[in-house]
Amino acid sequence: MTSLSSNPDQRQGALDAHGAEHAGADHHGDYRMFGLATFLVADGMTFAGFFAAYLTFRAVNPLPSGSTYELELLLPTLNTVILLVSSFTFHRAGAALRQNDTDRCQRWLLITAALGFSFLAGQMKEYFSLPFGLTDNLFASTFYAITGFHGLHVTLGGLMILIVWWQSRNGGRVRSGDHFPLEAAELYWHFVDGIWVVLYGILYLL
Amino acid sequence: MTLTLPSASPTAAPLQPQGWLRYLSFSTDHKVIGLQYLVCSFIFYLVGGALAGAIRTELLTPISDFLPRETYNEVLTLHGTVMIFLWIVPVVNGAFGNYLIPFYVGARDMAFPRLNAVAFWLIPPAGLLLISSYFIASAAQSGWTAYPPLSLTTPATGQIIWILSVLLLGGSSIFGGINFIATILKLRRPGLKLMQLPMYCWAMLGTSILVVLSTPVLAGTLVLLSFDIIAHTGFFNPALGGNAVVYQHLFWFYSHPAVYIMVLPAFGLVSEILPVHARKPLFGYTTMVYSIMGIVFLGLIVWAHHMFTSGTPPWMRLFFTIATAFIAVPTGIKFFNWLATLWGGKIALNSAMLFSCGFILNFVFGGITGVALAQVPFDIHVHDTYFVVGHFHYIVYGGTVFVIFASIYHWYPKVTGRLMNEPLGRLHVLLTFVGFNLCFAPQHWMGLNGMPRRVAEYDPQFELINQVSSVGALLMAISTLPFLVNVVLSAFRGEPAGDNPWNALTPEWLTTSPPPVENWHGEAPLVHEPYGYGVEPGALSLAATSGREIWAVGDPERKS
Numbered sequence: 001m002t003s004l005s006s007n008p009d010q011r012q013g014a015l016d017a018h019g020a021e022h023a024g025a026d027h028h029g030d031y032r033m034f035g036l037a038t039f040l041v042a043d044g045m046t047f048a049g050f051f052a053a054y055l056t057f058r059a060v061n062p063l064p065s066g067s068t069y070e071l072e073l074l075l076p077t078l079n080t081v082i083l084l085v086s087s088f089t090f091h092r093a094g095a096a097l098r099q100n101d102t103d104r105c106q107r108w109l110l111i112t113a114a115l116g117f118s119f120l121a122g123q124m125k126e127y128f129s130l131p132f133g134l135t136d137n138l139f140a141s142t143f144y145a146i147t148g149f150h151g152l153h154v155t156l157g158g159l160m161i162l163i164v165w166w167q168s169r170n171g172g173r174v175r176s177g178d179h180f181p182l183e184a185a186e187l188y189w190h191f192v193d194g195i196w197v198v199l200y201g202i203l204y205l206l
Numbered sequence: 207m208t209l210t211l212p213s214a215s216p217t218a219a220p221l222q223p224q225g226w227l228r229y230l231s232f233s234t235d236h237k238v239i240g241l242q243y244l245v246c247s248f249i250f251y252l253v254g255g256a257l258a259g260a261i262r263t264e265l266l267t268p269i270s271d272f273l274p275r276e277t278y279n280e281v282l283t284l285h286g287t288v289m290i291f292l293w294i295v296p297v298v299n300g301a302f303g304n305y306l307i308p309f310y311v312g313a314r315d316m317a318f319p320r321l322n323a324v325a326f327w328l329i330p331p332a333g334l335l336l337i338s339s340y341f342i343a344s345a346a347q348s349g350w351t352a353y354p355p356l357s358l359t360t361p362a363t364g365q366i367i368w369i370l371s372v373l374l375l376g377g378s379s380i381f382g383g384i385n386f387i388a389t390i391l392k393l394r395r396p397g398l399k400l401m402q403l404p405m406y407c408w409a410m411l412g413t414s415i416l417v418v419l420s421t422p423v424l425a426g427t428l429v430l431l432s433f434d435i436i437a438h439t440g441f442f443n444p445a446l447g448g449n450a451v452v453y454q455h456l457f458w459f460y461s462h463p464a465v466y467i468m469v470l471p472a473f474g475l476v477s478e479i480l481p482v483h484a485r486k487p488l489f490g491y492t493t494m495v496y497s498i499m500g501i502v503f504l505g506l507i508v509w510a511h512h513m514f515t516s517g518t519p520p521w522m523r524l525f526f527t528i529a530t531a532f533i534a535v536p537t538g539i540k541f542f543n544w545l546a547t548l549w550g551g552k553i554a555l556n557s558a559m560l561f562s563c564g565f566i567l568n569f570v571f572g573g574i575t576g577v578a579l580a581q582v583p584f585d586i587h588v589h590d591t592y593f594v595v596g597h598f599h600y601i602v603y604g605g606t607v608f609v610i611f612a613s614i615y616h617w618y619p620k621v622t623g624r625l626m627n628e629p630l631g632r633l634h635v636l637l638t639f640v641g642f643n644l645c646f647a648p649q650h651w652m653g654l655n656g657m658p659r660r661v662a663e664y665d666p667q668f669e670l671i672n673q674v675s676s677v678g679a680l681l682m683a684i685s686t687l688p689f690l691v692n693v694v695l696s697a698f699r700g701e702p703a704g705d706n707p708w709n710a711l712t713p714e715w716l717t718t719s720p721p722p723v724e725n726w727h728g729e730a731p732l733v734h735e736p737y738g739y740g741v742e743p744g745a746l747s748l749a750a751t752s753g754r755e756i757w758a759v760g761d762p763e764r765k766s
Binding site for chain 2: 031034041042045047050056061134138145149
């Protein structure tokens with residue numbers, strides 16, 4: 001065990017060193033990833049609440065005549081494939097970084113971001129082609145609320161990827177050896193991807 | 207390993223070496239943040255108490271003569287929201303959790319100090335936002351539950367501000383929960399095992415699991431409710447084909463665990479206080495841990511017992527009655543463990559111990575009415591009556607708030623280096639205990655006889671008993687005065703406490719009072735036996751250095 005100086009001037013440095021002090025320098029990022037995973041559990045519970053509400057509505061509340069739960073499947077299925085592929089490309093980016101090939105990592109990141117934003121474009125196209133609006137019926141409201149909330153997650157994830165890409169440039173944080181931003185964004189992206197798979201099953205296939 | 211013990215300071219040191227402005231800053235020191243939570247929430251407690259005073263004044267007479275009816279609804283809503291989200295939850299989690307948990311796990315701060323500061327600084331704006339709604343438009347009028355369709359038909363502005371405020375507070379709570387889980391599981395000092403942690407760590411771990419699992423559901427639900435209000439969707443609006451009962455399910459999926467979020471940390475705190483002042487080890491440590499985790503699990507699957515009159519199908523009534531009754535088992539284990547801890551102990555009847563004993567008495571009464579309420583036939587009889595109000599306040603005031611006061615008396619010497627005044631403290635205990643029981647015990651009778659809750663006007667037959675209840679509320683208000691005087695005067699003129707006035711073994715006492723910025727001048731002590739009181743030295747295995755040894759060395763009486 002190291003002992004830290006109680007000099008207040010060294011406090012900030014000491015704060016940052018907490019992880020190193022307690023878990024060993026190798027595991028510095030360990031509890032940050034743990035904290036992110038805990039947050040994702042919380043985030044997942046928000047979706048779980050939405051899904052539970054949707055399923056209950058569907059079981060209990062009949063739609064007005066003329067409305068239906070059926071949706072066009074082609075575009076969302078394509079979007080599902082796009083997201084699944086983007087998870088794979090993000091994984092390749094992470095693998096490239098672990099081999100210290102940051103240039104290749106950056107290329108995979110750009111591909112991932114492009115896939116993420118094309119998913120969003122597909123989502124917008126689907127929104128504009130749908131025959132119902134937000135307040136038309138209970139199914140319409142729930143559909144837009146859940147897919148919109150998920151789209152918000154994809155948007156944030158896409159921005160994260162671009163930030164990590166920027167941090168992987170020459171002199172950036174990721175290229176300098178701190179892999180945490182990439183690993184955090186990757187975990188988040190897989191989470192958003194997984195949520196979509198459940199969403200696709202419940203909202204489109206069921 | 208060796209231990210450097212700081213020598214007891216002859217005079218009390220000032221509150222913090224960095225000066226009092228530190229408490230208004232974006233400090234990342236867990237002790238500063240803990241005190242920020244405590245003081246900020248106490249101010250909101252005074253606000254919530256004033257609102258309660260307005261309610262009890264209105265209820266002195268059967269007619270609505272003190273407040274306009276709509277104002278009464280606003281006051282009622284604000285009272286519930288302020289007391290739950292701005293007083294009890296932040297204090298038992300944020301204040302004591304932040305102050306104590308890093309000590310207990312042998313860390314120098316929380317896992318995410320900056321996130322911690324963010325979590326605290328969400329609270330003052332959210333609280334001011336909530337209270338300001340009363341002045342800028344009208345506050346929400348649909349009670350702290352905000353049930354639709356009531357929350358859809360009352361004025362929208364106040365309801366939206368209420369939702370925004372609760373979302374901010376929920377975010378703060380989730381950030382805090384993530385921080386506690388990471389700190390307890392990942393930042394433990396090497397060599398410190400989970401089953402050696404002080405009980406408050408387990409309570410906070412269980413509470414944080416509930417926070418992380420249930421708060422997001424409330425947040426999502428409130429977002430949907432705000433869509434119903436602003437965008438005129440129909441999620442919870444039966445007039446538009448929606449389903450109001452789904453809101454109730456989602457709301458109580460958070461708000462029943464919220465009761466445990468309010469009371470589990472109090473269980474943990476009282477488990478710290480009793481052994482110290484009874485000079486006995488905490489009885490049944492292992493069963494205590496399993497009880498906490500049992501309550502966490504069961505707490506997540508009992509929510510619909512709030513909804514027995516919402517058209518709940520019979521199988522659901524049966525399931526939720528049985529699950530709720532089961533919670534009495536782990537709670538009973540804890541209750542008997544506390545009694546066994548006190549049994550045969552050298553009990554010091556100081557303010558901290560008296561408040562803890564008051565907690566045990568009040569809580570067992572609130573627990574018994576809770577088991578009664580879980581039974582469908584009884585619940586349907588008293589649903590939405592003052593019986594529920596009485597039961598709830600026995601849990602959250604008689605339970606948690608009593609423990610908050612006990613904890614303040616217990617840890618005040620650690621924070622300030624000075625003892626609080628005992629005669630004033632006992633006066634505070636007496637006034638609070640008498641006032642509390644006078645205020646809330648009669649409400650069970652009112653409810654059994656059919657007085658509905660949340661009303662400003664009632665049947666004249668309840669006038670006398672309501673006046674008795676209001677006198678109790680007045681006593682509770684008065685009881686705050688000796689406490690405030692005590693806290694302020696003791697900070698300047700209190701008897702210097704030394705580092706460890708209670709001869710306690712838990713790690714926060716094995717440092718100076720107040721503690722230095724990074725908690726210990728030397729290394730963090732390794733405490734294997736946080737409750738090793740009053741046991742023969744040979745009866746404990748003293749592998750490496752235990753807290754017990756430090757106590758023997760640090761005890762000023764033994765030295766002299």
